[in-house]
Amino acid sequence: MAQAIRAQKAEAIAHFQYEGRLISDIPFGNGHINDTFLLTFEVRKMGVMKVILQRMNHKVFEDPVLLMENIIGVTTYLRNKITKAGGDPDRETLNVIPALDGKPFYKDSFGGYWRSYVFITDATSFDQVQNPSQLYQSGVAFGNFQRLLADYPADTLFEVVKGFHDTKARLEIFKKAVQEDVMCRAARAQQEIQFVLDREELAGYLGECQEKGELPLRVTHNDTKLNNVMIDNKTGKGICVIDLDTVMPGLAVNDFGDSIRFGASTAAEDETDLSKVSCSMELFEAYTKGFIEGCGGRLTPREIELLPMGAKAMTYECGMRFLTDYLQGDVYFKIHREEHNLDRCRTQFRLVKDMEEKWEIMKEIVAKYYDY
Ligand code: ADP
Ligand code: GN1
Ligand code: MG
Numbered sequence: 001m002a003q004a005i006r007a008q009k010a011e012a013i014a015h016f017q018y019e020g021r022l023i024s025d026i027p028f029g030n031g032h033i034n035d036t037f038l039l040t041f042e043v044r045k046m047g048v049m050k051v052i053l054q055r056m057n058h059k060v061f062e063d064p065v066l067l068m069e070n071i072i073g074v075t076t077y078l079r080n081k082i083t084k085a086g087g088d089p090d091r092e093t094l095n096v097i098p099a100l101d102g103k104p105f106y107k108d109s110f111g112g113y114w115r116s117y118v119f120i121t122d123a124t125s126f127d128q129v130q131n132p133s134q135l136y137q138s139g140v141a142f143g144n145f146q147r148l149l150a151d152y153p154a155d156t157l158f159e160v161v162k163g164f165h166d167t168k169a170r171l172e173i174f175k176k177a178v179q180e181d182v183m184c185r186a187a188r189a190q191q192e193i194q195f196v197l198d199r200e201e202l203a204g205y206l207g208e209c210q211e212k213g214e215l216p217l218r219v220t221h222n223d224t225k226l227n228n229v230m231i232d233n234k235t236g237k238g239i240c241v242i243d244l245d246t247v248m249p250g251l252a253v254n255d256f257g258d259s260i261r262f263g264a265s266t267a268a269e270d271e272t273d274l275s276k277v278s279c280s281m282e283l284f285e286a287y288t289k290g291f292i293e294g295c296g297g298r299l300t301p302r303e304i305e306l307l308p309m310g311a312k313a314m315t316y317e318c319g320m321r322f323l324t325d326y327l328q329g330d331v332y333f334k335i336h337r338e339e340h341n342l343d344r345c346r347t348q349f350r351l352v353k354d355m356e357e358k359w360e361i362m363k364e365i366v367a368k369y370y371d372y
Contacts, residue, residue, distance in 0.1 A: 004110065005035065005055070012053065012114040015099050015106040019043050030127050030227060031243065032333040033057045038119065050119035051097060055112050056105070060332065061245060064113035066158040068104045071115075071244050072096060073156060074149065074219075081148050091120055092240050120240055123230035128268055132286035133236060135263045138229045139287040141238030142221060142255055143294015149219040150298055154249045157219065164222055164246055165254045167317040171196070171203040174320050177327040185327055189342060192323050195349045202316050205309060206251060214302050220250035226263040252303050253310030256291050261315035263287060265351055270344050277350040281358060284311070285365045292369045304370055308362040312355045319348025 013022065020043035028038040035055040043049050056064045071094070078093040089095075097116040099106040106114045129135045163169045178186055178193055186193060209215045221228075221241060228243040262269060264283035267276040288307065292299060325332045326341035335341060355362065 005112075008055065008108045008110050008112045008114075009037065009053070011108045012055070012106050012112075013039065015101075015108075016051075016053070016114075016116050017098050017100060018051065018116075020049060023048070028052065029125065033060055033245070050121065052117040052119050053114060054116070055114050056245075058111070058113055061160055063158070063160075064105060064115075067160050067245060068096075068115060070157050070160065070247055072104050074152065074244060074247050077152055078148055090118065091123070094118075094240070094242055094244060117242075120230045120242070122233045123239055124233060125227040125230055125242070127227050128265075129226060129263055129283060132282055134231060135226065135259075135283050136286040136290040137231060137236060137238035138226050138259065138263060139238075139290025139292075140294040141229045141241055141290075142224045142259060143291040143296070145221055145241045145294075146218060146252060146255065147294060147296045147298055149247075152219045154217070154219050157248055159248055160246055161248075164248065165250055165314075165317065166207065167203040167313055167320075168207055170317055170320055170324070171200065174324045174327075177324045181327060183327065183329045185342075189323060189326065189345075192319075192342070192345055192349060195352075196316075196320050196323065199316060199352070202313055206253060206306070206313050209302075209306065210251060215251055215253065215306065216300070216303075217249045218252050219247065220252060220255045222246035222248055222250050222255065222258070224255045224259040224262075226259065251310070252295070252299060253306045254314055255310075256287075256307050257310030257312070257314030258318070259287055259291070260284060260311035261318055261348065261351060264311075265347065267347065269347055270340060271347050272343050274346060274350045277347045277354075279311075279351050279354045279358060281361055281365065284362060288366055288369060301370065304366060307366050308355070308359065311362070312352060312359075315348050315351045315355065319345045319352065322348065 018041060020041035023042050024040040026038050029036045034057050037053045039051050039053050041049045061067050075093050079089040082089045082092045095118040096104045098104055223243055223246045229238045230240040232239045264279050266278045266280050271277055322341045322345035330341055
């Protein structure tokens with residue numbers, strides 16, 4: 001397996017518009033989906049140039065060609081807006097490096113799809129916050145992202161993964177996985193399965209609000225984890241939103257919520273000591289402030305009111321997805337140890353429970369920002 005990817009990677013490297021001599025090639029980052037590598041080139045006497053090379057997850061993203069069309073559309077649009085606003089488009093948005101044939105991807109002879117980005121230097125993507133300011137900054141970055149794309153022609157975006165945040169549909173898939181129990185693991189996850197079933201109404205709540213016309217469909221990121229935003233090493237600002245695979249029409253409250261479930265947690269997503277896991281209200285407030293500011297007055301009062309629900313629903317959904325994957329045999333998320341997905345689902349459910357207990361406080365915090 002490792003050998004197969006080495007051969008595919010070597011083939012891919014030879015087919016991008018790179019210059020200079022490759023001096024290092026290492027696996028990079030902690031994403032759960034794509035295979036990511038950091039390549040360093042020595043360009044004659046000019047010094048080193050770093051790039052990101054990724055093999056897209058073809059199982060998760062069935063049509064990598066259309067996916068890349070989305071990314072080119074969105075990054076070209078952002079580049080324009082950033083330039084007009086006097087920003088630095090080389091650092092504030094992803095920049096795709098074309099393949100030798102000019103396409104934004106390379107398909108290798110094994111059927112793997114690769115793409116490459118300019119590496120964003122002097123910035124870091126964090127797997128856990130070190131201080132509230134970082135989460136505030138990521139909130140501003142994701143809020144800005146949504147504001148900048150507010151007038152993007154949403155109908156030109158391909159729906160990369162159907163029903164990506166359709167929690168109700170995901171609940172049905174979960175139930176089927178429990179019923180089929182192909183790995184005979186359900187017995188080991190009885191409590192977690194019950195946790196999901198006890199909260200079924202959560203799965204439909206936001207979808208119903210959308211159907212009733214209470215929540216507008218917007219161009220959203222849909223995977224707003226803290227480690228999908230680059231934080232500038234010098235200024236501490238959230239400079240660039242990355243991982244644009246799932247940019248699609250969606251709900252702003254879900255973008256908010258996914259950030260909270262990951263960034264406002266006091267522990268890592270896969271922490272096994274659940275006594276360390278809680279939803280920090282200080283972090284929750286920091287992100288809320290940043291996100292609402294970043295959105296620049298575009299969120300409706302109903303959207304702001306439903307931000308806590310976005311946090312609870314996204315955490316519930318993500319826990320359910322981890323548990324589904326555990327039951328199905330770890331076929332979706334990358335795992336690094338046995339029962340990794342079970343551990344991950346447990347932290348998410350601990351967070352949901354904590355949010356239930358802190359519900360009134362969350363609502364009060366959000367209410368402070370109504371007037372923005
Ligand atoms: P995944 O879908 O697997 O999460 P990402 O696109 O998020 O893939 O990439 C994984 C990690 O690689 C990111 O969390 C980040 O640390 C790093 N990364 C990705 N693109 C860049 C880039 N252009 N510059 C710097 N780091 C990057
Ligand atoms: C995946 O790609 P990455 O690691 O940033 C997943 C998200 C989950 C997240 C859980 C395309 O995000 O939806 O919320 O893991 N991305 C996809 O950590 O499924
Ligand atoms: Mg990522």
